[in-house]
Amino acid sequence: MESLISMKAKLLVVDDEADMLNLLKRSIGEDLDCHVETALSGEEAFRLIERKPFDLALVDIRMPGMDGIELLERIKQVDPWLTVVMMTAYGVIEVAVESIKKGAYDFITKPFDQDDLIRVLRKALERSRLLRENLNLRKRIKEEDTFQNFIGVSPRMQKVYDTIQMLSKTDVTVLITGESGTGKNLAAKAIHALSHRSAKPYVRVSCPTLPENILESELFGYKKGAFTHATQDKKGLFEEAHGGTIYLDEIGDISPSIQTKLLQVLEDKEMKPLGQTKTICVDVRVIASTNSDLRSKMDTREFREDLFYRLNVVNVEMPPLRERKEDIPLLVHHFLDKYCTKFNRKKKQISSDLMQLFLERNWEGNVRELKNTIKGAVVMAPEDWIRIEDIGWHRFTESQTSPTDELSALPYREAKQRVLKRFNVNYISNALRQTSGNVTKAAQQCGLERQSLQQIMKKCGIKSIDFR
Numbered sequence: 021m022e023s024l025i026s027m028k029a030k031l032l033v034v035d036d037e038a039d040m041l042n043l044l045k046r047s048i049g050e051d052l053d054c055h056v057e058t059a060l061s062g063e064e065a066f067r068l069i070e071r072k073p074f075d076l077a078l079v080d081i082r083m084p085g086m087d088g089i090e091l092l093e094r095i096k097q098v099d100p101w102l103t104v105v106m107m108t109a110y111g112v113i114e115v116a117v118e119s120i121k122k123g124a125y126d127f128i129t130k131p132f133d134q135d136d137l138i139r140v141l142r143k144a145l146e147r148s149r150l151l152r153e154n155l156n157l158r159k160r161i162k163e164e165d166t167f168q169n170f171i172g173v174s175p176r177m178q179k180v181y182d183t184i185q186m187l188s189k190t191d192v193t194v195l196i197t198g199e200s201g202t203g204k205n206l207a208a209k210a211i212h213a214l215s216h217r218s219a220k221p222y223v224r225v226s227c228p229t230l231p232e233n234i235l236e237s238e239l240f241g242y243k244k245g246a247f248t249h250a251t252q253d254k255k256g257l258f259e260e261a262h263g264g265t266i267y268l269d270e271i272g273d274i275s276p277s278i279q280t281k282l283l284q285v286l287e288d289k290e291m292k293p294l295g296q297t298k299t300i301c302v303d304v305r306v307i308a309s310t311n312s313d314l315r316s317k318m319d320t321r322e323f324r325e326d327l328f329y330r331l332n333v334v335n336v337e338m339p340p341l342r343e344r345k346e347d348i349p350l351l352v353h354h355f356l357d358k359y360c361t362k363f364n365r366k367k368k369q370i371s372s373d374l375m376q377l378f379l380e381r382n383w384e385g386n387v388r389e390l391k392n393t394i395k396g397a398v399v400m401a402p403e404d405w406i407r408i409e410d411i412g413w414h415r416f417t418e419s420q421t422s423p424t425d426e427l428s429a430l431p432y433r434e435a436k437q438r439v440l441k442r443f444n445v446n447y448i449s450n451a452l453r454q455t456s457g458n459v460t461k462a463a464q465q466c467g468l469e470r471q472s473l474q475q476i477m478k479k480c481g482i483k484s485i486d487f488r
Contacts, residue, residue, distance in 0.1 A: 029054040029145050030073065034065040034091065035080040035107070044078070051138045052145070062086030066094055074102060075148045076141065081108045081115055081127075089119055096123045103148040105140060107132075149472070150372055168210035170203065171354045172347035174465075176339040180207065183336050188214030193286065195331045196309040198338030201388030204309040205269065207336055212265040217305060220264030223257050228273040236278055242294035250295065258291055258302050265305045271331065272312030272323060279324045286330045306331070341383040341390065345447075348378055349467035351387060355394035365398055371407045373440070380443045445480050448473065457484040 031054055033044045041058040049056045057074075059065035063086050065079070077095065081088035092104055106127040108116045116127035125144050128137055167181045187194055188211050196204045205224070212222045230238060241256030258266060268274075274282070285291045286306060290299040308331045317323035341348070352370055360367050370378070383389050393411055401410040448462070455461040462484075463473040477484070 029075040029148070031056045031141070032059060032065060032068060032074045032077045033057070034059045034062065034077065034083070034088070036060055036083045037080075040080075047134060048078075048138070048141065051134070052141060054145070062088065062091035065091055069095060069102070070098060073099075075152070076144050077102060077104045078141065079104055079106055081106050081119065089115070089122065092119055092122055092124055101151050103144045103151070105144050146372070150369060152469075168213060169206055170210070171351050172344060173350065174339075174344040174347045176344045177347065180336065180338065183334075184210050185214065187211050187334060187336070191215075191217075191305050193305070193331055193333045194307045194336060195334070196307065196336045196338060198309075198311065199340050199384075199386055200311050201386030202338035202340055203387055204311075204338055205267070207338060208265075208267040208269075208307045208309065211307060212267075212305075215265070215305070217264050221261050222265050222267065223261040224267045224269060225257055226269045228270050232275045232278065235274065236281070237294055239278070240281060240291050240293050243296045245295060247294065254293075256291065256293060258285060258304055259300060261304045262302055263304075265307060268306065268308040270310055270312075271308040272310040272314055272317060276322075276324070279327050283324065283327045283330060286327075341386045345379055346451075346465045346467060348390070349375065351390055352378060352394060355391050356398065359395050359398040363398055366404060368398060368401060369405050371405050373436075374406060374408050374411070376440055376443060377408060379447060441480060444476055445482065448476055448480065448482055452482070452484055459484050 029052070031048060031052075033041055033048070033056060035041050035044070035058075038060065041060065045056045045058055048054065054075075057068065059068055062079075062083055065077070066086070068074075069077070079088045079091055083091075086094075088106055088108075092106070095102055095104060100123070104119075104124045106116055106119045106124045107130055108119075108127055109130050116124075116129070119127060125147060126140055128140050168184070170177065170181070184207060194208075194211060196207050198204050208224070209222065212218060225235075225239065227235065237254065237256070239257050241254050241259055242250050244250055244252050268282075281291070285302065285304075288299075289303065290301055292299045314323050314328050314332075318325050318328055341351075352375065356368060356370070359365070378390070385392075397406045397411045401407070448466070451462040451466050452459070455465065459473060459477075460470055463470040466473060468476075476482075
């Protein structure tokens with residue numbers, strides 16, 4: 021089949037009047053700089069659509085034989101993503117409204133003004149472009165070998181995957197570092213799942229959520245009578261994890277006394293439950309994580325130096341989302357699919373302006389923040405397209421989304437255009453710099469089609485030769 025990717029958009033115009041077809045083909049092709057094909061009947065148009073892809077179909081409603089409504093219905097059966105604009109005579113608007121209900125994007129009434137027609141078609145082509153990009157992203161998500169529930173193909177994440185695979189073949193203690201929301205828990209699960217211990221228990225302990233006395237008894241267990249209310253023996257989590265893996269989440273928050281006992285377990289593979297005189301041998305792999313700077317805590321004696329080096333046999337550093345922005349489109353569409361399904365919502369799309377702002381944002385809460393943003397948008401957005409106003413951008417800091425004093429004096433649309441152009445220049449220039457001016461590689465890194473990237477470059481006056 022002919023490639024969906026071409027330099028010019030492809031339009032199909034369908035009308036039973038030859039003179040109208042010739043006029044539309046000439047005027048549309050010139051004004052929109054696109055490739056235009058024509059069909060004199062619904063039957064001929066449908067045969068063309070079955071053989072080759074189009075970005076947009078402009079269809080007359082009233083035609084002999086297969087009329088526009090029937091053609092629309094058949095188009096939606098073979099290519100539900102094809103954008104269709106209907107043409108109708110003045111006075112039969114109710115038929116055009118029916119076509120919208122059956123899946124047409126828009127309609128225009130004859131006789132129409134050329135500027136109005138081009139405006140409608142330009143909007144329809146933009147919708148078609150976004151739909152195709154969304155489909156390509158979803159296809160990439162399905163085709164990529166997703167690694168242990170991670171979504172991301174950036175070089176930083178590929179390095180994480182390689183490290184996890186190497187670590188899974190050993191039993192070494194691992195310290196996973198990274199900001200909150202970067203996927204430290206996923207990394208710990210992946211190491212366990214790929215290891216020879218995968219059939220044994222995986223026990224996660226959220227260290228900050230438990231007070232010191234409770235955390236100690238939870239980790240190491242206790243004997244009946246060890247303290248008030250200890251009415252029976254309790255097996256500790258280390259013992260529960262025997263043969264498997266224990267994951268100590270946010271270990272930087274544990275107290276010095278528990279650090280001492282943990283060090284003993286790491287050194288001797290033994291532990292002593294509260295109230296018991298004999299030690300218990302445990303065969304447990306320890307994985308720990310932290311979003312704290314443990315070296316700074318060592319300087320202030322909040323964290324034991326010997327424990328740090330016992331934990332930090334191998335370090336897995338999880339990159340923040342702002343350092344792997346090329347993964348943002350993949351993550352966005354993954355979460356869209358997930359929450360539309362979960363909440364039984366019709367499939368939604370992200371507007372181009374919103375996606376650009378997603379790429380611009382620093383995401384202090386990382387993937388978790390992005391996930392929750394999409395989750396809320398799926399619930400709250402009233403339309404199929406999620407736009408900026410649907411996600412509460414007023415919550416974001418001024419440095420990230422609000423206009424500066426210089427911009428605030430401008431009209432909203434002009435200020436927005438300046439901010440987006442500044443972002444495009446910075447983001448695309450950085451991508452071209454990283455790929456030494458290779459436009460194809462830069463487009464892949466950005467999650468864009470090559471044609472789309474070239475259009476942005478042309479609009480912003482960016483030349484690839486400047487980065488070679």
